[in-house]
Amino acid sequence: MTPPPPPDPSITGRGSLGEIDEQPSARDHREGRLLIGRCPACGTHLHPDRPVCPECGVAPERVPAAGTGEIDAWTVVRRSPGPGFDPPYVVARVRLTEGPVLLTSLPGTGPYRCGDAVRHVPGSDPPAFDLQEQPWTSP
């Protein structure tokens, strides 16, 4: 196996057990980056967030994801799950290029197709995706 690349010094590592931060920081979102966990020992990308790599027992570091992926599954939500939501809107599972699946949102109401190529919308919070063919717009 190829050794993992050295850590990016600009990225705040998650440190040891006991110092785990639950979510990407506000700074991460302001900079528009999509961060995912990666085991510093084996290089496996870990999502959903885990306190330790199941294989190595080491706390993951947070690294920038490529921000690309494809639609694994999607649905148009037609009823509101609670205050603050205004259906219809699309919730989707996106398989990141790195491998893990992320629950996210896509614009409009589709239709989409499983397998459609998508990319992260910079600065979106919570992280949203859009079709790669779409014209790039700032949020």
Next chain:
Amino acid sequence: MSVAVVGAAECDLGVTGLDVLTLQTQAITRALADAGLTLRDVDGLATNGVGRFPTTEVAEHLGLDLAWSESSFVGGSAFEMYVARAAQAIDAGQCSVVVISYASDQRSARSRTLGAGSGLPPAEAAHGPLYPASHYAMAAQRYLEVHGHDRAVLAEVAVAARAQALLNPAAYRYGAGPLTVDDVLAAAPVSDPLGVLDCCLVTDGGGAVVLTSLERARDLPRPPVVVLGYGESTTNVSMGGADDLLATGAVASGRRAFARAGLGPADVDVAQVYDSFTITVLLSLEGLGFAAPGEAPGLVGTVALNTSGGGLSYCHPGQFGVLLLVEAVRQLRGECGARQVAGAEVALAHGTGGILSTHATVLLGVDR
């Protein structure tokens, strides 16, 4: 294996106006009466959905003296898991008579919601999925696209469930008349491609089964229903946590249960497969090995499946797993009247919990 189910019963179903402990009491005392046993015989209890300390609350309510108790809380598959634990506890001699029970007053109490109490990570809940419907909806959408099916294959599951409910006087939709594919497709949308008729009922209800050693079972009034095998699998709690929506934990759960029983899907005469949503049935049938991927629609309406009318048309009290067991037992005893599967000797009950999160399979058979 040397453990048998000797009693089975429902509590009142539908809209009861009764509280959970009253419904639990009905389920347990009716199942014990069916078994020819009394509360004094019970030394093991598995239940959940009653307060903070489920078995403790029910035991005190009924004056039970427990040598064994179990309250794993894993959604609708819990009760199939309880059969495994109970069989092991009875085989090991820790207890001799186990009641597995469940009841809910969710319809009367109007406690069911679309989004609350989901247990999803905040990062997922922020996107506004319905819980659990949107997860099953995503699985359904992928299923339809990957296999080139249209929504009618989902609708047929609801149609078949209704046809069975029309044969079951205890079913919520008994007397409601038949359902058509067009009815299902035209129903109000919930989370595409699922509409309201792709979703299970929200009712009060529950039930109980009683287990003891096969040796003792042979001296009790009802024909013993032998526990032939069991298996389970726990997969994901989040919507992004499952790698492949179409290969659920039913694959491992079923494989383990069939291996323990020394049986295969072809040996099953009647199957009770959790139907929280129409897609749940198709994915579970394929995972359990009854059909190749994408081919479960060919079984719907043609095999002995969800004979009670299922969660879609009979009763769904939040967790349906105990009622899968009740119907499986009744089919093996030949008690099902108009919906009886002639000569059924092996029954499968397969529970699913959460968002395809937990899976548990039980194989039951007549005493040979």
